[in-house]
Amino acid sequence: MTPNYALPSKHAQTVVGLALAALIAGSWLGIHIYGMFIFELTLANLPFALALAAVQCWLSVGVFIVCHDAMHGSLAPGRERLTSAIATVLLFLYAGFGWKTLRDAHFTHHKLAGHAGDPDFDENNPSHFVKWYGTFFKRYFGWRSLLYVHTVVGIYWLVIGIPMAQIFVLYGAPALLSSLQLFYFGTYRPHYHAEDKPFADDHNARTNDFGTLASLATCFHFGYHLEHHRRPDVPWWALPGAKKAGVGKAGVEKELQHELA
Numbered sequence: 001m002t003p004n005y006a007l008p009s010k011h012a013q014t015v016v017g018l019a020l021a022a023l024i025a026g027s028w029l030g031i032h033i034y035g036m037f038i039f040e041l042t043l044a045n046l047p048f049a050l051a052l053a054a055v056q057c058w059l060s061v062g063v064f065i066v067c068h069d070a071m072h073g074s075l076a077p078g079r080e081r082l083t084s085a086i087a088t089v090l091l092f093l094y095a096g097f098g099w100k101t102l103r104d105a106h107f108t109h110h111k112l113a114g115h116a117g118d119p120d121f122d123e124n125n126p127s128h129f130v131k132w133y134g135t136f137f138k139r140y141f142g143w144r145s146l147l148y149v150h151t152v153v154g155i156y157w158l159v160i161g162i163p164m165a166q167i168f169v170l171y172g173a174p175a176l177l178s179s180l181q182l183f184y185f186g187t188y189r190p191h192y193h194a195e196d197k198p199f200a201d202d203h204n205a206r207t208n209d210f211g212t213l214a215s216l217a218t219c220f221h222f223g224y225h226l227e228h229h230r231r232p233d234v235p236w237w238a239l240p241g242a243k244k245a246g247v248g249k250a251g252v253e254k255e256l257q258h259e260l261a
Contacts (some may be wrong), residue, residue, distance in 0.1 A: 005245040006240060014076040015233055016143065021066045021075060023210065025090055028059040035170035049166075058217070060176050060178035065220040067235045071103045074235040096148025102140075110177060113229060114191050114204025126193040129184070149175070185218045190225030199242055200248075201230050203229035207248045210239045224248065237248050 007013060031052060041049055069075040069085035084099065091097040105119040112118040114126075119139055125131035153172070156162045190205045199206060208215065208223040214220045220238040228234065228250040234242045242248070 001119060005234070005242050005247050007234065010077040013074070014079065016237065017069065017075045020237055021069075021086065024059060024062040025064055025086075025114065028056065028063050029093075029131070031056050034169065035166070037160075039166070039170070041163060041169060043191060046169075049078045049169050053169050056174040057181060058171065058178045060174055061182050062098075062220050063094055064178070064182055067091050067094075067099075067102070067221055068222070071106050072232045074233055075137040092148075096145045097140070098144065105140075110232065112204075114193075114199070122189050124244040129188055129192075132188060132192075133180065133183050136187065137179065141179075145239065182219060186225070189223065200226060205229045207243065207244065215240065235245065 004046070008016070035049075035052060035056070039045075039049070039052075066075065067087040067090050070083040073080065075083045075086070087103075091099050091102060109118050109120045111123075114121055117121045120136065122128075122135040124131040125135070146154040149172075149229055153167055155215055156167050156171070185208070189208060196219050197206060203226060205225045205228075207226045208218075210218060210220075210223060215223050220236050222228065222236065224239040224243045229240040231242055234247075
């Protein structure tokens with residue numbers, strides 16, 4: 001019998017989801033403001049700056065995962081206008097992304113996971129990390145994102161006078177590395193094709209075998225990917241529970257579809 005994974009009430013889910021979103025996004029914005037307008041990079045404090053950049057990279061992944069929950073209505077169930085507004089602002093601040101464009105692309109990913117037409121998939125290089133990432137980057141970081149990032153960097157450097165090294169370490173590098181982190185743990189590992197690792201069903205997704213802490217550190221549990229595809233209503237912070245409940249086990253897809261009908 002398929003484990004029936006029950007989510008908290010909509011009110012509890014909203015409280016937890018918005019509280020965690022505020023913590024993640026607030027910390028991300030706070031570090032950015034500190035790193036650009038208060039902190040002064042020197043050789044002596046470079047190790048601290050690199051540690052701060054690593055935290056900012058992880059928080060950047062978290063910001064995108066918050067927006068991802070907004071796409072599925074799991075950030076604050078029943079409050080679509082609020083979650084759309086939150087995601088619109090965060091995605092624009094992240095890299096000038098458009099909320100509706102990314103949301104529509106993500107829904108297409110769920111419909112065509114691992115097949116031609118899936119915007120997150122490179123059907124010509126289904127196992128090649130570098131080429132697939134190049135395709136992924138070009139699809140999502142279009143002219144709008146490049147214009148936004150170059151404008152921000154130009155203002156910081158030429159108008160405000162922030163040293164380019166500081167901009168790179170505490171703004172550019174975390175943003176670029178977070179896209180790589182999100183791609184590797186949240187897209188490539190779950191969806192790459194390998195003869196010795198067949199997919200369990202038509203979602204063409206697999207779940208990593210990381211423990212809870214490692215899963216949180218790598219991609220905010222987005223690596224529990226088959227669970228997400230089978231139960232996209234589960235928010236990121238509840239995915240470990242869905243994994244323990246057996247949502248990602250082989251052979252449960254048909255029963256889950258029946259339960260959710």
